Amino acid sequence: MNLFEIAWRNLRYRSLASFLTTMSMALGVGLTVLVMSISGVINQSLQRNSNVGYNLIVGSKGSSTQLVFNSVYYLSKPIENLKYSYYLEFLPGKLRQETYAKLGGNLKDPDRSGLYAMFTRTGFAIPICLGDYVGRFRAVATTPDFLNLLRHGERNDQEYAFAAGHNFVEESPENSFFEAVLGAEVARELNLTVGDSIQASHGSSGNFVHEQSFTVVGVLRATGTPNDRAAFVNMEGFYLLEDHAAPERDEESGLEKRKTSASSKESDETIETSKRKRLSIDKREVTSILLRSDFAMSIEKQINKTPHAQAVSPIAEIGGLLSMYITPVQWALLVLTLLVCVVSAVSILVSIYNSMNERTRDIAVMRALGASRDKVLSIILCESCLIAILGGAIGWIGAHAIAALCSPFVEARTGVKISFWSIHYPNELWVIPSLVIVGILAGLIPALVAYRTDVSKSL
Amino acid sequence: MLTIEGLRKSYPEPSGGRLQILNIPHFHMPAAEQLVLRGESGSGKTTLLQIISGISQADEGRISIDSIELTKLSEAARDRLRAAKIGFVFQTFNLLPAFTALENVRLGMTFGRGKYNVARARDLLGKVGLSDRMHYRPSQLSVGQQQRVAVARGLANQPRLLLADEPTANVDPANQQRIIDLIRDVCRQESVALLLVTHSDLIAQQFERVERLDQINLASQTMTVTT
Numbered sequence: 285m286n287l288f289e290i291a292w293r294n295l296r297y298r299s300l301a302s303f304l305t306t307m308s309m310a311l312g313v314g315l316t317v318l319v320m321s322i323s324g325v326i327n328q329s330l331q332r333n334s335n336v337g338y339n340l341i342v343g344s345k346g347s348s349t350q351l352v353f354n355s356v357y358y359l360s361k362p363i364e365n366l367k368y369s370y371y372l373e374f375l376p377g378k379l380r381q382e383t384y385a386k387l388g389g390n391l392k393d394p395d396r397s398g399l400y401a402m403f404t405r406t407g408f409a410i411p412i413c414l415g416d417y418v419g420r421f422r423a424v425a426t427t428p429d430f431l432n433l434l435r436h437g438e439r440n441d442q443e444y445a446f447a448a449g450h451n452f453v454e455e456s457p458e459n460s461f462f463e464a465v466l467g468a469e470v471a472r473e474l475n476l477t478v479g480d481s482i483q484a485s486h487g488s489s490g491n492f493v494h495e496q497s498f499t500v501v502g503v504l505r506a507t508g509t510p511n512d513r514a515a516f517v518n519m520e521g522f523y524l525l526e527d528h529a530a531p532e533r534d535e536e537s538g539l540e541k542r543k544t545s546a547s548s549k550e551s552d553e554t555i556e557t558s559k560r561k562r563l564s565i566d567k568r569e570v571t572s573i574l575l576r577s578d579f580a581m582s583i584e585k586q587i588n589k590t591p592h593a594q595a596v597s598p599i600a601e602i603g604g605l606l607s608m609y610i611t612p613v614q615w616a617l618l619v620l621t622l623l624v625c626v627v628s629a630v631s632i633l634v635s636i637y638n639s640m641n642e643r644t645r646d647i648a649v650m651r652a653l654g655a656s657r658d659k660v661l662s663i664i665l666c667e668s669c670l671i672a673i674l675g676g677a678i679g680w681i682g683a684h685a686i687a688a689l690c691s692p693f694v695e696a697r698t699g700v701k702i703s704f705w706s707i708h709y710p711n712e713l714w715v716i717p718s719l720v721i722v723g724i725l726a727g728l729i730p731a732l733v734a735y736r737t738d739v740s741k742s743l
Numbered sequence: 744m745l746t747i748e749g750l751r752k753s754y755p756e757p758s759g760g761r762l763q764i765l766n767i768p769h770f771h772m773p774a775a776e777q778l779v780l781r782g783e784s785g786s787g788k789t790t791l792l793q794i795i796s797g798i799s800q801a802d803e804g805r806i807s808i809d810s811i812e813l814t815k816l817s818e819a820a821r822d823r824l825r826a827a828k829i830g831f832v833f834q835t836f837n838l839l840p841a842f843t844a845l846e847n848v849r850l851g852m853t854f855g856r857g858k859y860n861v862a863r864a865r866d867l868l869g870k871v872g873l874s875d876r877m878h879y880r881p882s883q884l885s886v887g888q889q890q891r892v893a894v895a896r897g898l899a900n901q902p903r904l905l906l907a908d909e910p911t912a913n914v915d916p917a918n919q920q921r922i923i924d925l926i927r928d929v930c931r932q933e934s935v936a937l938l939l940v941t942h943s944d945l946i947a948q949q950f951e952r953v954e955r956l957d958q959i960n961l962a963s964q965t966m967t968v969t970t
Contacts, residue, residue: 285853646840653831656818659854743833
C-alpha cells in the first residue's frame with residue numbers, strides 16, 4: 285500500500301468529518317473562483333460596452349461618469365441638454381445648410397461649416413435624446429445613423445442585425461416620423477413585434493404617457509450590449525411629442541418662461557398639424573452626441589475648454605471607474621473569499637488534529653510495523669493534501685459548472701461569453717494552487733504530532 | 744540470530760534516581776528457534792521486546808539481529824531494520840480499524856522492502872483460515888479472528904524474528920491453543936524465530952526452550968536504584 289492509499293483509507297474511515305472538511309474547502313475555492321468569474325464578467329462587460337463604435341461622448345458640463353452612464357448604459361438620469369445648434373457644429377457646411385433648410389428656425393451663419401466639422405470628416409456625430417421610457421426600458425431618440433453606423437461585438441466589427449423588420453427611417457410614407465426599433469430584451473419582455481405600436485412615457489414614473497405612438501418597424505438581434513434594453517425611436521418624431529420642444533427661456537435670466545393658457549390652447553389646436561411638421565432648430569435639444577473621430581484627443585481638449593459642453597472618452601472613463609471603484613471592491617471580495625479558504629484550511633487542521641488523540645495507537649502500530657517518523661508525517665500530510673486537492677477540485681469544477689450553467693443568461697445580459705473552461709489568467713493559476721498549499725500546510729501541525737508520537741508509551 | 748550482550752535499561756524515578764529495569768549480561772537465540780519468555784508483570788518483558796525491535800533504546804549494551812548491531816543504528820535505520828526483519832504480534836492485536844483484514848496484512852509489508860505483494864497477503868490469510876474474511880474490517884471480526892489477522896500481519900514482511908507479546912491474553916481458552924499452534928506452524932513454515940511472551944504454563948510447557956526473565960535479568964534479582 286502506498287502512503288496515499290493509507291491516507292485515503294483513513295479519510296474514508298472518518299467519512300463524515302472528511303466530507304465536511306472537504307466541502308468547506310470546496311466552498312472556499314468555489315467562492316473564490318466565482319468571485320473571479322463575476323469580476324471578469326463585470327470588467328469585460330463594462331470594457332466591451334464602453335467600446336461600441338464611437339470614441340467620444342459630448343454632453344453638457346457636469347459629471348463625466350453620469351454622461352457615460354446615461355449615454356452608453358442608459359443608466360442614471362441625463363444631465364442638462366445641449367442645444368441642437370451645438371450638434372450642428374459637428375456637421376460639414378453642406379449638411380448643416382441642408383439641415384437648416386429642412387428644419388428652419390434661428391441659426392446664426394447657416395452657410396458656414398460646423399466648428400468641429402473638420403474633426404469628424406472621417407467619422408460621424410450621432411445625436412441622442414433621453415428622458416422617455418417604454419415600460420421599464422429607456423427610449424433612445426436618435427437618427428437612423430445610430431443603428432447604421434455603430435458597430436458592436438468583441439472586435440467592434442459587427443453591424444446591428446435585425447431579428448425582424450428593418451431600421452427606422454427619418455420619414456416614411458406609412459408612419460411619418462413615428463417609427464421605432466426595439467432591442468431584443470425589450471421586444472421579448474414586452475412581447476412586441478414588428479407592426480405593434482408603442483407609447484413612450486415621460487420620465488421613469490410612467491405617470492404621463494404620450495398620446496402619440498410609434499410603430500415598431502424592427503426588432504434587433506441580441507447583442508449583449510445595453511442596446512438590447514433600449515427602444516430606439518426616430519428623433520424627428522420624439523421632438524414632436526408633447527413637452528419635448530425646448531422651453532422658451534428668458535434671455536437675461538435663462539429661466540424657462542411660463543406657459544400661458546393661450547399658448548397651451550394654441551398648442552392643442554395645432555397638435556395634428558405639428559405631427560406632420562418637423563420641429564425647428566431653435567426648439568430642439570439633444571442629451572448627448574456620440575462622436576467617432578480620428579482626432580479624438582484634439583477635439584476632446586477643444587470641447588472641454590468651452591464653458592457649456594464636455595467631451596468624455598467612454599473607454600477612459602470606464603477604465604478610471606474600474607481602477608478607482610470596481611477593482612478595489614473586487615479585490616476586497618477576493619480577499620474575503622480567500623479568508624473563507626483560510627477558515628477551510630483551519631477546519632482541516634482542527635479535523636485532523638482532533639482525530640490525532642484517537643489515532644495515537646494506530647500511529648504507534650504503524651511505527652512498530654516499521655514506518656519511520658517521516659512516513660507517518662507524510663501519511664498525515666497526504667490526508668490534508670487529499671482533502672485540500674479534492675475540495676479544491678470540487679470547488680473549481682462546481683464554480684465553473686455554475687458559470688457554464690449561467691452562461692446563456694450572462695451572455696444575454698452582458699454579451700460576455702463564459703464557458704466551463706473560461707479560466708481567469710493569471711489569478712486562477714496562482715490562487716487555486718496557493719489555496720491547496722494552504723490546505724496542505726494545515727496538515728503540518730497534526731503531522732508533527734504524529735511525527736513525535738512516543739511509540740513505546742502508545743502501544 | 745539474536746544476541747544480547749551487557750544490556751542495561753533504566754527509567755527516571757520521581758525521586759530523581761533511576762530505576763534499573765533490565766540488566767542482561769548475555770542472551771542468545773539461534774535462527775528459527777521458538778522460545779518462550781516468562782516473567783512477572785512489570786518485570787520488563789515488554790521493554791525488552793521494544794528494545795529488541797528498536798522501538799526503544801538501551802542505555803548500554805549490544806544487540807545484534809542477523810549480525811547487524813542494532814544499538815549502533817540511527818532511529819531511521821532501526822525503523823528500516825524492524826520493517827525488514829522483525830514482526831510484531833500484540834496482546835491487544837492492534838489492528839487498524841480503518842483497514843480490512845487484507846489491508847491490515849498488506850500494511851505489514853508496506854514499510855519493509857517496498858514490495859506490496861497482495862498474493863502473499865492473501866496466502867497468509869489463507870494459512871490463518873481467513874480466506875473468506877479478507878475484506879472484513881476488524882470490527883466485523885471475532886476476537887479470535889482478529890488475533891489471527893494480527894499473526895498474518897506480523898509475518899507479512901517475511902521477518903527473521905517474530906516478537907509475540909502475550910498474543911493469547913485476550914483470547915478465550917478454546918482459541919488460545921489454536922492461535923499458539925497457528926503462530927508456531929507458520930513460523931516453522933517460514934523459518935522465522937519466535938520469541939513469545941506468555942503467562943500461561945500450559946502454553947509454556949509446549950516449548951523446548953523457556954526463559955524466565957528474572958533468571959537472565961540481573962536487574963530483577965537486585966532491582967537497584969542508582970543515583
